[in-house]
Amino acid sequence: MQGGAWSEVAPGVWSGSFGAPEEFTALAAAGGAPDREAMARLPAVDAPPFAAGEVSGERRAQRFVVRLPLRGTEPVFGLGLQFFRVNQRGRTRFLRVNSDPRQDTGETHAPVPFYVGGAGYGVLFDTARIVTVHVASVTRREEPVPVRDRTTDAGWTATPRSAWVEAVVAAAGLRVLVFGGPTPRDAVRRYVLFCGGGCLPPRWGLGFWHRTPTRYTDAEVEAEALEYRRRGYPLDVVGLEPGWHSTAYPCSFEWSPERFPDPPAFLGRMASAGLRLNLWEHAWVSPSAPIHGALAPLSGSHTVWGGLAPDLTLPEARAVFEAQHERAHVRPGVSGYKLDECDGSELTGSSWMFPAHAEFPSGRDGEQMRQVYGLLLQRMTAGLFRAQGRRTYGLVRASGAGAASLPYALYTDLYDHREYVRALCNAGFSGLLFAAEVRAARSPEEWVRRVQVACLSPIAMLDAWSSGTKPWSFPEVEGPVRAAIELRARLVPYLYSAFARYRFDGTPPFRPMALEPGAGEAALADDQYMLGDDILVAPLFTGQAERGVALPEGDWHEFDTGARISGGTRLTVAGGLERIPLFVRTGAVVPLGPVLPHAPRAGDRLELEVRHYGGVPGAFRLYDDDGETLAFENGSRRWLRLAVDVGPDGARRGRVEVEGTAEGPHAAGPGLRYDPIRWVWMGEGAE
Ligand code: GAL
Numbered sequence: 234m235q236g237g238a239w240s241e242v243a244p245g246v247w248s249g250s251f252g253a254p255e256e257f258t259a260l261a262a263a264g265g266a267p268d269r270e271a272m273a274r275l276p277a278v279d280a281p282p283f284a285a286g287e288v289s290g291e292r293r294a295q296r297f298v299v300r301l302p303l304r305g306t307e308p309v310f311g312l313g314l315q316f317f318r319v320n321q322r323g324r325t326r327f328l329r330v331n332s333d334p335r336q337d338t339g340e341t342h343a344p345v346p347f348y349v350g351g352a353g354y355g356v357l358f359d360t361a362r363i364v365t366v367h368v369a370s371v372t373r374r375e376e377p378v379p380v381r382d383r384t385t386d387a388g389w390t391a392t393p394r395s396a397w398v399e400a401v402v403a404a405a406g407l408r409v410l411v412f413g414g415p416t417p418r419d420a421v422r423r424y425v426l427f428c429g430g431g432c433l434p435p436r437w438g439l440g441f442w443h444r445t446p447t448r449y450t451d452a453e454v455e456a457e458a459l460e461y462r463r464r465g466y467p468l469d470v471v472g473l474e475p476g477w478h479s480t481a482y483p484c485s486f487e488w489s490p491e492r493f494p495d496p497p498a499f500l501g502r503m504a505s506a507g508l509r510l511n512l513w514e515h516a517w518v519s520p521s522a523p524i525h526g527a528l529a530p531l532s533g534s535h536t537v538w539g540g541l542a543p544d545l546t547l548p549e550a551r552a553v554f555e556a557q558h559e560r561a562h563v564r565p566g567v568s569g570y571k572l573d574e575c576d577g578s579e580l581t582g583s584s585w586m587f588p589a590h591a592e593f594p595s596g597r598d599g600e601q602m603r604q605v606y607g608l609l610l611q612r613m614t615a616g617l618f619r620a621q622g623r624r625t626y627g628l629v630r631a632s633g634a635g636a637a638s639l640p641y642a643l644y645t646d647l648y649d650h651r652e653y654v655r656a657l658c659n660a661g662f663s664g665l666l667f668a669a670e671v672r673a674a675r676s677p678e679e680w681v682r683r684v685q686v687a688c689l690s691p692i693a694m695l696d697a698w699s700s701g702t703k704p705w706s707f708p709e710v711e712g713p714v715r716a717a718i719e720l721r722a723r724l725v726p727y728l729y730s731a732f733a734r735y736r737f738d739g740t741p742p743f744r745p746m747a748l749e750p751g752a753g754e755a756a757l758a759d760d761q762y763m764l765g766d767d768i769l770v771a772p773l774f775t776g777q778a779e780r781g782v783a784l785p786e787g788d789w790h791e792f793d794t795g796a797r798i799s800g801g802t803r804l805t806v807a808g809g810l811e812r813i814p815l816f817v818r819t820g821a822v823v824p825l826g827p828v829l830p831h832a833p834r835a836g837d838r839l840e841l842e843v844r845h846y847g848g849v850p851g852a853f854r855l856y857d858d859d860g861e862t863l864a865f866e867n868g869s870r871r872w873l874r875l876a877v878d879v880g881p882d883g884a885r886r887g888r889v890e891v892e893g894t895a896e897g898p899h900a901a902g903p904g905l906r907y908d909p910i911r912w913v914w915m916g917e918g919a920e
Contacts, residue, residue: 239281244272245413245423247281251290252297252406258359262605263635264612265429271737272426278413282354299407301398307351309368310747311662314343314643316652319759323392325370329363330604330631332585333578342576342643343632345663353414355424358400358407361601367399418748422739425664429638431735436860437509437832438626439725440469441718442694446701447474450492451499458508462830466704467722469831472511474698483517483540486557500566507831509568511627516610527553531594535587544593545609555617563617569627570614575607576631607631611639622862637664642691644668650774655759657690658745668692673700677707679775684714685813686772688721689764691743713811723825731765733856751786753801758783767821771814779807788819790846795915820851822875833905835859841907845877847916852876857904869903887912
């Protein structure tokens, strides 16, 4: 046994070094600083979840192994953006970054070596290396397991069940961080706050996004965006795909003079239509890129598609990238990036990235760089906007530990709808966001079902880069598609507040059911999730006329009708194409904004509908700030308390209070003006 004494590094978080851990880790690459103040507000935990002697580390067979016990039969959640299961117990997870996670091996776009024990604690293996986590899936000789005869015993299983986790790295040691609960949700909150708190996107980031086909010119992009306006669909962000570069795969990072001859003028026209522009890129630098020469000595030993792989751990390399991006994109008004292909695959035999044996001028090797490249890109590009005092929100295809505070949502080329919803659930365990984007569909029904989920995900996006689809591409279902996009627009005040909770108290805005108190049978659900604190989303999938929903304990209501349903049970819901089964906790207060062409700006007046569900008092903390700058970090923010009292006769009354230090009537403050506020009573007594 080597090492293992815990030292408390932040409230309720302990670190232990086993063997000789490497200094360069995913947390170091992500660069977040713990929000200690917010962590101090979490439930206090006096002791680490494991006594020093319970966890051991040792060198074995050229590797380093750390071993931790599991508690009883607790499920094990997390380990990144997993597409195939929610409970990882009993599985070996090979946590390598991979763009092609078609098999249940653990490899994925964001293989985060952080797990949450169902008993209420978290464990992070802080390394930049591939970690293999055997979650109760290997047994040692000293741990007797029942031996069964496969020929005659139907109870025989292929995976032996142990009571231990063994984590393995190809290094001389491993740093382990353990996070106290007492609940799984608190453990996740502690982890998120340890990473710096969840990201708070700009308000416009929560609107609708559309990505245009890759070869479009500026005029075509503009015409497509204005078609949204003409048809009365909300649209906030337009995404350009590879064709905006003068050359791509590898990239030049400069605008194509044929397709985008005058970027500032184009960006100006988009801005005056209330539209932001997001640019696709990957990091591989084309020989034709003006920054190629400067980056040549600062790049790795291997190229990708003939492009340089810059060593983004070097400040000099980042400076070259940053100066070019600032000049060509950020200053003229681009709002963010889609960071593609930072997640190479070796499974398919194709070379989407440099190999693990690549060498980099900083001394890091290809394995480390592959594991953290997505983190490095997110951090660098987010920094470009931070330097201008602006917020950004974008997409990334690879991520890792420490990513919670980076303003990006993951996406994938996989397109299985159920896997999308499962990934949305699982992302919440690891402080990740997953954009369940919609691209195309084989039928009008599938189109509706996919748009519905996309609209209830961290980025509501139609990615038409290759399909050319529009929301109205299936005229026979335009009604339900429009309704889903409009619902998204109406949810922005609720969602923005949920993201503020993510930022300030670590609670993920999109959450798996296991993080809900009283989840019961729902805890292992992989096809339903929580949106903010009070809305449960149970989407219908193509081919389904009905589905089962597991409701946590307590009373619930149907979102649209207010009809009351007792929780702690499993029910069957049915519905036509227009139906998205949404359930609201009793007592919940849900603010809904108007459907606007694009997100409102600071100072705008907004009509707010505030729904209260059921006959018990409740409140909602409505967050607001200017919606786009970083001034909120210095206190320029406001929480309104929308409270509902219920009198002895059952009559309900709504109140609006300003929380904290903000002064004056609720109409004042850094954000929007909510006027009028219309209270709507849902559920019993409302008739
Ligand atoms: C893929 C990416 C797609 C699209 C495409 C453009 O790697 O996942 O969303 O951007 O590249 O070439």
